[in-house]
Amino acid sequence: MELLNAYFDLVVPAITQAGGEVIKFMGDAALAFFDLQDPATSCNAALASAFDALKRLQCCSPRGVRLHAGIALHYGQAAYGNIGASQRLDFTLIGTDVNLVSRIQGVCSATGHRLILSERCARLLHPDCSTSMDATGSGDFRSMPRSTFQPLTRRPKIKTGEENMRGPRPASRTHSS
Template sequence: MTQTDDPLQHLPASRLDGALRLISYMLGGARDATDADEVLTRMSELIRAGGVPLDRATSIVPLLHAEAVASARFWERGKGARSYLFPFNEESGKGYAHSPAADVHKSGAWVILWLPDTPDERYGIVPELKADSYTHYIMAPVFMRSGMAGTFSFATRAPEGFSQDDIAFLRAVFPALSACQEILATARAMQEVMRIYVGHEPQKRILSGDVHRGEVMHIRSAILFADMRRFTELTAGMSAEQATGLLNAYYDCIVPPIEGAGGEVLKFIGDGVLAVFRAGEDGAEACLRALKASRGGLARVAARTEQPQFDIGTALHFGEVAFGNVGSGMRLDYTVIGRDVNLAARVAGLCGARNEPLLVSSEFRQKAGLEGRSLGEQSLKGLQSREEVFAVSLAEGP
């Protein structure tokens, strides 16, 4: 068979209708599906309906994800589909190096194993497949235009394994399987990268077409601004890697409580963290969630035993956050702007000067129903009117 041959021409007539039904699904309904497990299940069922004794199938795609390197979906006959994330760690790298995926990505050729004759040490997965009574295993690479590479695998428990007609069927439909995987993986990667770098709400806005300079979206919310005290001093003698490690340790204290309280981190600004908690009708509930997140972050910092130690200041305000596209020509930044954002940042700056870990604006104090200790009206840089600022207890409760 040459590269210009149509693989469908080499299928027996009895297999052609099944192959066409599967191709039609993968290039049609599957592309619009929102549940990838459902796609793998339907694909596997259609492969079986085409006469292939398929008992197990997997689809593995790389991820552009901060904490995982790949997503694997497994289908087993009689059990349905399940998914698994390969974490970004040394163990996942070692597992990949000793897998058929590494070989198919390197060679571009399918790996086809008759398992009764395959040594257990050939690949890490071989003993598992044998223990589950599989006889024949196939893994095939998917190379995407983006440079990412995925895989499909197929396995059977049939005593005679896959026939030559079965393998011909899989080769005939594989271009459609690959195209569908690439479409879904690319869409997922785009969403994940956007979410990682700009946050959930900007991601949705940008992907829906909000990419023109001057467009602004307003969010009424509780605003949290935290920063690390003496960051420049702490990192003066550090390498770039050490400074990055310190920043990540700081973010690990601040971000989980924000996300746990339903907040959204909008920006990392050097050693500053800007987050919002969307408001309902009166804003009180959002303010209480922001207060909980602030106290949680401060508690994590206080509990750290690693060196160097650091302190943070956190400010809370209630108002309106504006997202806007700013820049020039083809280079734009989807950034956060507005008086209320500036106010929160300026109040956070007072934390160090007043040696207070948690300060709130008068608007936030009123919305949240807090007592607080007044520091008096403050003149905040860049703001025309003075703002009364309050120190708040770190203990739970209003």
């Protein structure tokens, strides 16, 4: 538990400082979304958050243990709210696009890639984004054929602050390894 908490202490600030919101922790994974002013801003903020999280994990070794993550980014629709039984509710995101980002994150685990973007997320980045993308391939994510991309360079250019407070939601899922 102590190591997981140290992992989340590194990852969560990277998400929140880029305007994202962590919805839930699932074992060693975090599910977050970015509700910013437009699709490009949301995707760029999610990508900046991912680079920041990976940098934080690379720089720190809590208790002498090197922590790693596999991060998947996707832009799509999701419903959020409380779900469950009358005696036990859980606040969560649900929907096909949430399932898709989870499956893309599984590609991170299977391939060793630290960060993979869905084709939709990669195409929605600001045109002036300084990050180049390389196709990692395509797959059938349970009858949802999709192409995925891996960033070649670091640091996307994004605006931060109050101007980034509302809009569509890309989902992000991190998973430690």
